[in-house]
Amino acid sequence: MTNEEIRKKIEKEVLSKIKPSEDEQKRVVEAVKKLIDLVKFHAEIKGVCIKPILVGSVAKGTYMKNPDVDIFMAFPVSMSREELERYGLEIGRAVLGGGEERYAEHPYVHGKFEGFEVDLVPCYALETTTELMSAVDRTPFHTEYVKKHLPNEKIDDVLLLKRFLKGLGIYGAEAEVQGFSGYLCELFIIKFGSFSNVIENCRRFRKGTKLSIDKIDERYYSRFTDPLIFIDPVDIKRNVASPVSLDNFLIFTYACERYYETPKLEFFYPKEKKMSREELDRKIKQRGTRIVAITTGKPNIVADNLFSQLRRAEKCIRNVLEENGFKPIRSKYFAENDIMLIFELECWEYSNAKKHHGPEYGKGNSESFIKKWKMSEKALSKPYIENGIWTVEISREYRTAEELLKRKLPELSLGKNIVEEVKKKYNIVGIENIPYEILAKFYEGQFRWEDC
CATH class of the missing domain: 3.30.460.10 (Beta Polymerase, domain 2)
Known part of the structure; x- marks a missing residue:
């Protein structure tokens, strides 16, 4: 069978599962x-x-x-x-x-x-x-537009695209997902004519792709900086694809390319593959990294606000860890009963001694540098010259990631409601205090069709 024949067979099976x-x-x-x-x-x-x-x-x-x-x-x-x-x-x-x-x-x-x-x-x-x-006043206009421009015989193509995106884990414009809305799926089919044409065209998309149903002036695109721009046909000042994150856009593009080349049902229905505890333990041991997690209460706020703040908190904490040399490899947040932000660190503990460089010899404030570090209690050596640079060895401010987080977390800009929860109570825990189910999700692959 050709790839096209395989795709048609798969899509027929998918439609039999999803059509009401x-x-x-x-x-x-x-x-x-x-x-x-x-x-x-x-x-x-x-x-x-x-x-x-x-x-x-x-x-x-x-x-x-x-x-x-x-x-x-x-x-x-x-x-x-x-x-x-x-x-x-x-x-x-x-x-x-x-x-x-x-x-x-x-x-x-x-x-x-x-x-x-x-x-x-x-x-x-x-x-x-x-x-x-x-x-929300815009929604009835979206409904009327689709009813007018989407032929009945193309509805199956919309259903296939929605299920494809669900299988990839990127269907839904809400902040938790940052994916493709149902309306955006409908516009893709109106634009390209069929699910197969969407796959054919979108596999070539790159960051900054610009789309519209009708030809429009370039200036309407210029107001947007999103990775994917699809001008709303009922309101040309709006980008329908603005909720789509860069990573999710590129996951979609890559999935289209892979499905076109090697079609299989798992793009629509990925098989759930859970690592056993033994596999997970082996994976973590093999990596030789350290896991640190922050837990705090879950604020009772609208989901979109919560997940926007969680993304901000994750980014903020990552930046602080990186600035202090603790090198996060990966991070994720979870919001079930409570909030948990998990960070896997390449480096998590340093010696007390740290080399600190000053000005080049004969330039800058050499005298003030020498005076400061000769008198400082943090100094572990007297100032000396190394490769033409004034240098001193000093006590490190934060030896461990846990120490850094304990000192810095309460003052970080994590999002209004999360900050309020942190001020009430938070814990910094190690891998032994993270449930197996959450750790398994933490290490899940990004491309769901490959986890089969």
Whole structure:
């Protein structure tokens, strides 16, 4: 079989797994109708005029099995933001029998209805995107655009692309993932015409790739510095691909190249391969490195804010470790019941003595350098000349990574809410205090299709 024939066979199998059955499609339609009727009913009781709008993948027909249902409640623009939020939450709770209050740009209600996860989101009823009053107001325009420009026979291609990205672990625009949104997947198929064409084209992408559906002026691209730019056809001042991180963009590009060359089902459904404790112990021993982890409380904040702060904290701590010579090889964060930031160090302990260089002989502040270090309690030697440079041996400020972190962590800029948790309580622990499951994830390979 040729690679093309193998790909077609794989994609047929994938579609058989992800396409909703006729019964499920019928259940979705019935649930949506009931939800819309309930929204109208409770809005009427409140005496407010709103228009329920089905948005997202269910509205566009691009949903896989077990979809989430997103219904926007469009309020008149004459209503204040405070009223929109208050009525949106009241109607959402009434429809879903309570539900959970969540936050995007403003609060909305999440809950379950007839077996489906449902979001009821208030927005403003607008005629064009030039009138946007909040970011969520753009979503109904996205829905209409896709319904108008994506032919029904191309829906399977969207489903394949979504499942491909899920298999790679980079589907979803939320801060936790930093990947590709469903809307971006739909635009890729509208742009390139099919899943196979996406693979063919995207395997050649490099950092700074610029895309749009229609030809647009170069100046609209110039405002963005993201690794991938895909201009939003309903709002040309927006990059749909802005949430995609550089690494995830390049993972996608590389995966397209590998799938094109050596297609296999594992790109869509990677086999879960867990290292045994013995394998993990052997791997760690072989590496000869030191693991240090920081644990602290998990702040009760919106997930996007939490993961943005975790990325900031990880980067900040890495920088401090590197600046002090402790050379992190890899690092990851985990946020389950508590927060854990793990760092694998190439070097974790130094001798007390450290060589410190001053000015070149006869230049700069030679006299002040000599005077300072002759009198300093930190000096372990008198100043001397080495290769034409004034030099002295001094006591190191931080001998171990643990000592550095204990002293520096409380004063680092880790993100507002994480800093608050660190001030309450934090622990610095070694490998013996890290659960096996987390350590196994820490050492997982980046390319999931290869872990098979």
